Amino acid sequence: MKEQVLVAQLGKCFPEHSFYNHHISVLHKGRFANAIVYRYKDDRFDLVIKDFQHSPWIVRKTVARLFVNQEYKALDRLSGMSGVSNEFHRLSAISIAYSFIEGTPLRTLNKQNKTLPKLFFNQLEHRVSEMHRRGLVHLDLRNLGNILVGEDGQPYFIDFQSAITYSRFPNWLQRIMRGADLSGVYKAWSALCEHPMANYKKAFFIHYNQLRKRWIFRGYPIHRAYLWLCGLASQLPGADLFRNMMEKL
Numbered sequence: 001m002k003e004q005v006l007v008a009q010l011g012k013c014f015p016e017h018s019f020y021n022h023h024i025s026v027l028h029k030g031r032f033a034n035a036i037v038y039r040y041k042d043d044r045f046d047l048v049i050k051d052f053q054h055s056p057w058i059v060r061k062t063v064a065r066l067f068v069n070q071e072y073k074a075l076d077r078l079s080g081m082s083g084v085s086n087e088f089h090r091l092s093a094i095s096i097a098y099s100f101i102e103g104t105p106l107r108t109l110n111k112q113n114k115t116l117p118k119l120f121f122n123q124l125e126h127r128v129s130e131m132h133r134r135g136l137v138h139l140d141l142r143n144l145g146n147i148l149v150g151e152d153g154q155p156y157f158i159d160f161q162s163a164i165t166y167s168r169f170p171n172w173l174q175r176i177m178r179g180a181d182l183s184g185v186y187k188a189w190s191a192l193c194e195h196p197m198a199n200y201k202k203a204f205f206i207h208y209n210q211l212r213k214r215w216i217f218r219g220y221p222i223h224r225a226y227l228w229l230c231g232l233a234s235q236l237p238g239a240d241l242f243r244n245m246m247e248k249l
Contacts, residue, residue, distance in 0.1 A: 002053050006038065009091040010047075017044060024049075033059045035067070035161075039100060048085075050161075052094040064094040067161050072096055074160035077136050083127040083156045101156045103148030110144060110191050118195045121185065124155040128181050131157075137177040138163050141184025144191070176211070183208040 052064035
């Protein structure tokens with residue numbers, strides 16, 4: 001049933017193409033407030049689909065819509081940038097599709113005790129800096145499953161559900177948010193690189209890890225809580241006023 005709904009949504013998005021259920025497979029079985037992640041692959045399309053149909057009503061009406069909107073806006077802001085999906089579509093208020101990136105997560109390589117050349121991590125650091133110049137922080141790059149080594153040997157980012165624009169936050173918090181992304185780069189570097197980091201990068205990584213131990217709320221949970229509150233408040237009287245206030249924060 002869920003697959004039939006997704007096929008119908010894809011058909012509306014691409015009316016010139018015929019879509020079929022048997023081309024859909026499940027990549028990750030999400031529960032409750034987490035999306036089920038599908039892959040649709042045929043002779044023309046290779047797409048990742050995140051869908052919240054399975055979630056409870058309150059989730060579908062609140063945070064699911066915010067998560068989908070958040071990821072769509074992040075991909076739109078990064079459009080044309082190397083290292084991210086170059087095609088993305090909002091299929092519904094609670095589902096999004098974007099081009100599948102063929103690659104291996106760094107988490108998998110780390111478990112296999114593999115190493116990567118220094119050039120890869122220089123490219124990774126450069127792409128994180130480009131993301132920040134576009135006004136976006138990912139906030140979940142310490143999860144090495146969200147960084148891939150592509151078939152071309154270059155770094156790619158996935159899962160922008162936690163990504164957020166940071167200009168509205170105070171400068172001290174902006175530095176912490178950007179630091180969360182950089183610490184993900186240096187975490188990957190220290191775990192997988194054939195060559196050690198420069199001393200100043202190692203010092204930054206150590207300092208940030210110490211900061212995380214003292215910081216009661218860490219990047220991704222803060223953002224999740226923020227979206228939960230926005231989603232729940234959107235169902236209350238005066239929701240438009242609340243939403244406008246939150247957007248100005």
